[in-house]
Amino acid sequence: MMVQQRNPVISTMIPLLAVVATMSGVWAAEPSARLKWDAKFVRMEIPETVLTDQVFLAKVIMRNTGSVAWEGQNQAILHSQNPEDNTTWGTHFVYMRQGNSAKPEEEFTFVSYLKAPSTPGKHAFKWRLARRTPDGKTEYFGESTAPRVIKVEQRPALTPPAPPEQDPSEKRLLTIDDFEYAGSFKVPERVGEGGAGFSESGLALRKMKDGTKRLFLNFTHPRQALFEVEIPGLVKFENGDHGPLRVAQVKKIWGTLRIKIPRTGDIEEVAPNGGFCWEEGKRTLYWSYYHGYRTGDPVPVLAASRLDDGAITHLGFWFIPKPMAGHYKSYWGGVTKLPKEFADQYTGGHTLALGFGGYYSICAPCSRGPALAAVAEPDPASPTVDMVELLAYADPAAAPRDGDYFYGQAPGGIWHHVPDGPSQGYWTMNDWCRSGVFIDLPDKQGYVAFVKLATGRTGYDYGGIYSAGAAHWWYFYHPKNLGQTAKGTKKVGTVMPHSMAKVSYPISPVGTPQPDAAVTGSCFDQEEKLLYLYAPGCFPLGRERHPCVHVYRVR
Numbered sequence: 001m002m003v004q005q006r007n008p009v010i011s012t013m014i015p016l017l018a019v020v021a022t023m024s025g026v027w028a029a030e031p032s033a034r035l036k037w038d039a040k041f042v043r044m045e046i047p048e049t050v051l052t053d054q055v056f057l058a059k060v061i062m063r064n065t066g067s068v069a070w071e072g073q074n075q076a077i078l079h080s081q082n083p084e085d086n087t088t089w090g091t092h093f094v095y096m097r098q099g100n101s102a103k104p105e106e107e108f109t110f111v112s113y114l115k116a117p118s119t120p121g122k123h124a125f126k127w128r129l130a131r132r133t134p135d136g137k138t139e140y141f142g143e144s145t146a147p148r149v150i151k152v153e154q155r156p157a158l159t160p161p162a163p164p165e166q167d168p169s170e171k172r173l174l175t176i177d178d179f180e181y182a183g184s185f186k187v188p189e190r191v192g193e194g195g196a197g198f199s200e201s202g203l204a205l206r207k208m209k210d211g212t213k214r215l216f217l218n219f220t221h222p223r224q225a226l227f228e229v230e231i232p233g234l235v236k237f238e239n240g241d242h243g244p245l246r247v248a249q250v251k252k253i254w255g256t257l258r259i260k261i262p263r264t265g266d267i268e269e270v271a272p273n274g275g276f277c278w279e280e281g282k283r284t285l286y287w288s289y290y291h292g293y294r295t296g297d298p299v300p301v302l303a304a305s306r307l308d309d310g311a312i313t314h315l316g317f318w319f320i321p322k323p324m325a326g327h328y329k330s331y332w333g334g335v336t337k338l339p340k341e342f343a344d345q346y347t348g349g350h351t352l353a354l355g356f357g358g359y360y361s362i363c364a365p366c367s368r369g370p371a372l373a374a375v376a377e378p379d380p381a382s383p384t385v386d387m388v389e390l391l392a393y394a395d396p397a398a399a400p401r402d403g404d405y406f407y408g409q410a411p412g413g414i415w416h417h418v419p420d421g422p423s424q425g426y427w428t429m430n431d432w433c434r435s436g437v438f439i440d441l442p443d444k445q446g447y448v449a450f451v452k453l454a455t456g457r458t459g460y461d462y463g464g465i466y467s468a469g470a471a472h473w474w475y476f477y478h479p480k481n482l483g484q485t486a487k488g489t490k491k492v493g494t495v496m497p498h499s500m501a502k503v504s505y506p507i508s509p510v511g512t513p514q515p516d517a518a519v520t521g522s523c524f525d526q527e528e529k530l531l532y533l534y535a536p537g538c539f540p541l542g543r544e545r546h547p548c549v550h551v552y553r554v555r
Helices: 008-014 320-330 341-348 480-485
Strands: 019-021 027-029 039-045 049-051 055-064 075-078 107-115 122-124 127-132 140-145 148-153 179-186 205-209 212-221 224-231 249-255 259-264 265-272 277-278 282-288 303-307 311-318 334-337 351-359 368-376 388-391 405-407 432-440 443-463 462-475 499-503 519-525 529-542 546-553
Touching: 027 259, 075 546, 107 405, 179 529, 205 277, 205 519, 212 277, 212 519, 259 311, 277 303, 303 480, 320 351, 320 368, 334 432, 341 432, 341 480, 351 388, 351 443, 368 432, 368 443, 388 480, 443 480, 462 480
Parallel strands: 039 140, 049 148, 277 334, 405 443
Antiparallel strands: 019 027, 039 055, 055 107, 075 127, 122 148, 127 140, 179 546, 205 212, 212 224, 224 249, 259 265, 277 282, 282 303, 303 311, 334 351, 351 368, 351 432, 368 388, 432 443, 443 462, 462 499, 519 529, 529 546
16 A cells, blocks of 8 residues: 655644635635744944944844843843954943833833943944843844944043142152052951951051050941951962961950930931041040931931940940031941141041041932041030031032943933043942041151942942942042131032052952952051051952951051
């Protein structure tokens, strides 16, 4: 018996075509079902020519031709192509951004600033949509953008500005060249209920009667714990090897400092999580507090506690006065000491200072750059401190920085000011200053702010602000300029750094990116000319990264 062979082509087509008879008797095929994830390129708006390292705005318009909406962090992300996920234009992805979506048949415009490469020439510009699957894989879908090329021309060389002249009748201003790395030491892994891994800490120096010196430290995670350590011998943290570093010995555990306050929103108590200042004669520790996410009324920023023979006596807590309450987050970073000569000349004898500026959540009350204000010794009978502003930047005024950043979003975001070039940028929404010190020596002086700057793509992405990397800088300010602000002859927001310098803190292993966290504590030993910095994230310890105290000597 003969078996009739089926046509393989027809056999393949039949499952794909639903064949129906029309009323006229003509046979027709229904189109196949729409893909769940699909996209069609519509157009893009990009410049034809840019300069090397130029930040420019790019728009890519895509149509959702699939059957489901694009929404959420893991759906419809533009990825660079040719080659896949290259970073020629500063980043390999562009988000839809939080709150946006695109239904089937809707067009969506992906908008981001991008950054041109440092190498001139013709560079490909091509993108394609992808989504992140539940198992974490990248799954591409739909059309790529049409192939385009952007011409990158060499940026003209600029003559760097001459450094500001120094008055020969004044003390010389400090610069980065006045400092040399002296060594580092480790802080204890745990003290009481506090651990070092995720803790922020201020630093305050204490000289004992026997001539030894201690530092106050404070762990904030998972529980708050204040303690003193004796400063060990310094060892240089070299070639990524943290093994030789000594661990500071704990000499005194004070435990938890918490002060009950009248309920302010959801806050009923404050505890130290910022900087410290120690007054040995009064055995008083001034400490500061900030709130991680605050949208309402100001909270107390300064408190004081007497530490005497194992007993803790809380002396009070204080708010920012109302005339400055509009920028109360400017002074959340901590408290430091002002030189007496400076205080007598400019601040009416106020020798304490609150600072240190930069971004905090809900940035309107923040300083867009380093900040500092002199305060009088607080009065326990008063709810506020007596303040004299020395340094602050109220948006749109901004502290300068380098141009190693760009915003992964459209214009109109938080503190949105694109750089003019590689060497000229403006304080961004992910730049922080958590510590600073005044240094006043017989032959040199200056106020130094320790700054962490975001690098690369920076964006508000789905509930948080993220950056591709971080760099650490020291900002040097002329005390006279700060004094002129106190006297009213300079406006707040007009004082700029006398100099700025990029620094790299010792870190392990070699090649590890610089910590994304700012230096949170600093103090200066006037006798030894030693600067102490509490730096988070220096070396791995289990699943965490451990902090160190780095020490620099003024030459």
